Amino acid sequence: MVLFYGCIVTNGKGVSRRNVLKVAGASVATAAGSGLAAANPDDRVEVNIGFDSERGRQAALNQADETVREFDSIDVLTLRLPKQAATALENRGDVRYVEENGTMHALAQTLPWGIDRVDAEIAHANGDTGAGADIAIVDSGIDADHPDLQANLGEGEAFTKCRGGQCNESWDDDNDHGTHCAGTAGAVDNAEGVVGVSTQATLHAVKVLDKRGSGSFSDIAAGIEYVADQGWDVANLSLGASSGSQAIEDACAYADDRGVLLVGAAGGSGPCSDGCVGYPAAYSEVVAVSATDESDTLASFSSRGPEIELAAPGADLRTVSSGDGCDALSGTSYAAAHVSGVGALLAGEGYTNTDARVRMRDTATDIGLPSDEQGYGLVDAAAALGVGSSDE
Amino acid sequence: MTLRSSVTATVETDRVEFEFEVENDGDAPEEITFRSGLSADFAVLEDGTEVWRASDGQMFTQALRTETIDSGAVERFSEVWDDPDSGDYTVVATLNATGDDAEARTDFSV
Numbered sequence: 025m026v027l028f029y030g031c032i033v034t035n036g037k038g039v040s041r042r043n044v045l046k047v048a049g050a051s052v053a054t055a056a057g058s059g060l061a062a063a064n065p066d067d068r069v070e071v072n073i074g075f076d077s078e079r080g081r082q083a084a085l086n087q088a089d090e091t092v093r094e095f096d097s098i099d100v101l102t103l104r105l106p107k108q109a110a111t112a113l114e115n116r117g118d119v120r121y122v123e124e125n126g127t128m129h130a131l132a133q134t135l136p137w138g139i140d141r142v143d144a145e146i147a148h149a150n151g152d153t154g155a156g157a158d159i160a161i162v163d164s165g166i167d168a169d170h171p172d173l174q175a176n177l178g179e180g181e182a183f184t185k186c187r188g189g190q191c192n193e194s195w196d197d198d199n200d201h202g203t204h205c206a207g208t209a210g211a212v213d214n215a216e217g218v219v220g221v222s223t224q225a226t227l228h229a230v231k232v233l234d235k236r237g238s239g240s241f242s243d244i245a246a247g248i249e250y251v252a253d254q255g256w257d258v259a260n261l262s263l264g265a266s267s268g269s270q271a272i273e274d275a276c277a278y279a280d281d282r283g284v285l286l287v288g289a290a291g292g293s294g295p296c297s298d299g300c301v302g303y304p305a306a307y308s309e310v311v312a313v314s315a316t317d318e319s320d321t322l323a324s325f326s327s328r329g330p331e332i333e334l335a336a337p338g339a340d341l342r343t344v345s346s347g348d349g350c351d352a353l354s355g356t357s358y359a360a361a362h363v364s365g366v367g368a369l370l371a372g373e374g375y376t377n378t379d380a381r382v383r384m385r386d387t388a389t390d391i392g393l394p395s396d397e398q399g400y401g402l403v404d405a406a407a408a409l410g411v412g413s414s415d416e
Numbered sequence: 417m418t419l420r421s422s423v424t425a426t427v428e429t430d431r432v433e434f435e436f437e438v439e440n441d442g443d444a445p446e447e448i449t450f451r452s453g454l455s456a457d458f459a460v461l462e463d464g465t466e467v468w469r470a471s472d473g474q475m476f477t478q479a480l481r482t483e484t485i486d487s488g489a490v491e492r493f494s495e496v497w498d499d500p501d502s503g504d505y506t507v508v509a510t511l512n513a514t515g516d517d518a519e520a521r522t523d524f525s526v
């Protein structure tokens with residue numbers, strides 16, 4: 025949503041900043057575009073000019089390089105003109121105000137296409153939010169300060185060092201990848217940023233990947249073991265390699281036994297003909313997730329193979345960024361995070377890891393891809409929870 | 417793609433340092449899309465058999481990352497092979513990217 029917004033400059037005769045904000049709407053907003061004070065005298069500026077009389081109107085029009093808009097009913101013009109001319113007009117008695125014309129971006133919450141595609145919003149409307157469930161983001165950490173995640177953040181544990189100025193916690197995210205996965209799986213349903221697949225599940229940061237986005241087999245295995253020992257419901261494993269690790273496989277078997285639903289990214293080695301699902305996704309204890317795009321085809325980079333169990337959105341997605349904005353992202357990492365979110369919704373309804381896994385398979389939407397691309401199909405949150413969905 | 421790549425191997429007493437350079441010798445910026453958290457990999461071969469790989473023992477984020485190399489600019493990736501046995505080797509450096517797979521190799525002896 026873009027609203028017009030004016031940065032009021034000097035003239036004390038006109039509306040106040042507060043009034044302009046009120047006109048623009050009640051939502052909290054940030055303004056883009058600088059005030060007139062920032063411009064050089066010869067710079068051309070676009071301004072809204074409020075006038076008192078025909079004389080003031082003519083004076084303004086005479087200075088304009090370009091007339092952007094003449095309002096029909098209110099005494100306002102939108103003009104482009106040199107800054108020094110705008111400043112001169114401000115001093116006229118028949119000009120009420122000169123304000124820079126800018127855009128205003130309301131901090132409205134966005135429903136990313138991936139969340140919509142897996143029908144998570146239908147589950148939310150039914151009251152299924154993942155409340156009471158625990159998702160471990162076994163990754164590069166989670167941004168501890170992110171406004172769209174903070175209410176859902178649980179505990180954190182670091183098996184590798186966070187490096188840099190943003191490391192407020194040992195498990196803080198110095199790469200951004202873990203934060204993006206956390207946002208996809210479980211961003212807060214609020215008035216800003218995006219909404220996640222689950223909205224009230226607790227997100228635990230288990231930092232096993234470093235600033236560069238890599239982690240040792242041992243650190244990753246230790247992270248998975250830790251998740252099992254905490255008794256958490258879901259472990260999101262948006263990480264991988266083309267060859268596996270006995271230690272990680274042992275950790276996955278242990279976690280699976282202890283009731284953890286393990287969800288893994290199939291990998292970005294596509295296109296491949298003979299199957300190229302990476303590890304740990306390829307282990308039988310892990311739900312291997314391929315990535316689809318907005319037209320329900322396999323994303324070009326996505327790995328495929330007989331181990332694929334579910335497909336989920338993973339191309340050109342929006343989710344929380346480590347700053348306050350939103351980025352478009354691609355990867356089987358994010359496809360896995362969608363499935364982890366659905367797993368949390370089911371865990372919140374009392375499903376065990378085994379039951380949740382079977383339920384997601386049984387209710388997946390057949391999108392017509394070969395089984396080595398979609399597995400049982402595209403994960404469907406609403407169908408998994410037994411909530412009717414109208415847009416299969 | 418107008419990317420040109422080369423790799424060097426510098427043999428020290430207890431290690432070998434590899435540097436993989438990818439140069440954009442075209443007139444326009446080139447975008448590289450990395451397949452994962454792994455940007456470039458190095459494999460050491462002895463008589464055609466792989467004896468060491470830089471990415472062994474690690475896993476990586478599974479999201480695409482893009483980087484732009486400006487015209488004339490060089491992107492460098494480096495790795496270290498610790499405590500090698502003496503012998504004659506070839507190092508093969510590859511870019512872990514979609515599209516054109518930049519690859520370079522060079523022989524060295526320890």
